[in-house]
Amino acid sequence: MSDCLFCKIVSGEIPSGKVYEDDLCYAFKDIAPQAPTHFLVIPKAHIGSVAEVDGSNSAVVAHIFEVIARVTKELGVGSYRVVSNIGEQAGQSVPHLHFHVLAGRDMTWPPG
Numbered sequence: 287m288s289d290c291l292f293c294k295i296v297s298g299e300i301p302s303g304k305v306y307e308d309d310l311c312y313a314f315k316d317i318a319p320q321a322p323t324h325f326l327v328i329p330k331a332h333i334g335s336v337a338e339v340d341g342s343n344s345a346v347v348a349h350i351f352e353v354i355a356r357v358t359k360e361l362g363v364g365s366y367r368v369v370s371n372i373g374e375q376a377g378q379s380v381p382h383l384h385f386h387v388l389a390g391r392d393m394t395w396p397p398g
């Protein structure tokens with residue numbers, strides 16, 4: 287999508303701190319980290335949020351979770367939280383599916 291911030295990050299139009307990339311997904315450091323380790327993993331193809339995942343695009347979500355498992359191992363991160371906010375009330379500010387990966391500090395539950 288031409289006016290999507292994360293599509294512009296995928297295309298390189300907006301710079302980002304790359305953590306990982308393959309044909310299907312891109313991982314980059316969050317610009318406002320909420321933990322010592324905080325990166326986002328996104329599909330390269332535009333999907334608005336988890337609410338738009340269906341049989342036609344769910345394979346990329348499974349792939350993203352494989353990538354999260356692999357990249358966290360490579361970073362030596364053994365305990366972490368994966369979060370995806372869906373919709374305004376849940377705190378989604380960028381309407382392109384993304385999974386936050388947070389680690390490196392104690393986490394509380396329930397989340398705020």
Ligand code: AMP
Pocket residue numbers: 291300302314315316317318319370371377378379380381
């Ligand atoms: P959410 O609020 O769950 O939609 O998450 C969006 C995340 O994108 C926030 O944590 C922002 O800090 C992050 N973000 C926004 N713009 C950028 C950017 N240009 N580069 C990296 N992260 C960004």
